Amino acid sequence: MRVQVLRLGHRVKRDKRVSTHVCLVARAFGAEKIVFEGEIEKKIKEKVKDVCERFGGGFSIEETSSAQKYMREMRENGFAVVHLTMYGIPLTKVLGELRGMNRVLIIVGAEKVPRWVYEEADYNISVTNQPHSEIAALAVFLDRLLRGKEFKMTFKGAKLRIIPSRKGKKVLKI
Secondary structure, eight states: OEEEEEEOOOOTTTSHHHHHHHHHHHHHTTOSEEEEESOOOHHHHHHHHHHHHHHOOOOEEEEESOHHHHHHHHHHTTOEEEEEEEEEEEHHHHHHHHHTOSEEEEEEOSSOOOHHHHHHOSEEEESOSSOOOHHHHHHHHHHHHTTTGGGTOOOTTOSEEEOOOSSSOOEEEO
């Protein structure tokens, strides 16, 4: 399954850390790229690039001037558009249907999400109907959608690999 993430509403200064974590979760849990509406800060790109260089993988960050246009283009290219929102249908009710898809574009917001997203998304899905973090929603959604695939993934070009251990930290230099 091909998975991409579209990040709406990055707020400079306020969302630097959150947006970085959205990128890292997207990468670690199996997305091929993340697209930001508008220009993304250089430090975020550098941080994610550094992680990719050290831990491998072909994850990329891109920008678009119009999230709405990008979403429509992805739909035309066969992507189902999934908006993660606490107002949506519970993930458990549509999980089987989603797992049968080949391409999924996941929309995660930062600030108030525009009405058009709710209207144009193929699915408005919640991981809970309570206020929560977009980072948590993305992680839970990807874990459930991809059936825990993140535990078995290998990242090409890795210079470092974590060796799971009960105590301490073990890192293998490749």
